[in-house]
Amino acid sequence: MGNPIIQALHHVAIICSDYQRSKQFYTTVLGFEVLNETYRDERESYKLDLALNGQYVIELFSFPEPPRRVSKPEACGLRHLAFAVDNLEKAIDHLTMHQVQTEPIRVDELTGKRFTFFADPDDLPLEFYEIDH
Structure with a gap:
């Protein structure tokens, strides 16, 4: 290429x-x-x-x-930011300790890796994606 x-x-x-x-x-x-x-x-x-x-x-x-960002339903444009984590449960516990709610853990059907979504203070969708488990 x-x-x-x-x-x-x-x-x-x-x-x-x-x-x-x-x-x-x-x-x-x-x-x-x-x-x-x-x-x-x-x-x-x-x-x-x-x-x-x-x-x-x-x-x-x-x-x-600034104008509000359209997050739900999903709109064209940037969908979310994903951050790699070693241990998804530990990362979720950390967010919970800071009163940040997460969605249920899901499994990527293509990679078999686990992930969850949460939002920043302006409802920007963020993802924790487990790289090792």
Whole structure:
């Protein structure tokens, strides 16, 4: 197929409605590390760069009064973000400890791997996908 133009996924950008609530969710609940936090006066907007295991993966933005995202029923566009976990029960217990509800565990019919869905504070669908079990 030759040399692909794209080398890797660089980051995912998320716009939140309540910056402090989402910052707490992504750092305290999900464990992302803060690389950089910037407030842009001219845009009345925060930009938070988050890393996972030292790798930059999420830009969390706040903007004044962003429109709501259509999540249900599923709409065209980005469907969800999936995060790899070693132990699905342990990951679910961690979310439950932080009052985050998860859907029942399902099994991917193509890979046989287990997964569950949950939502961030703005109802963005997120997935934990078990890579080892």
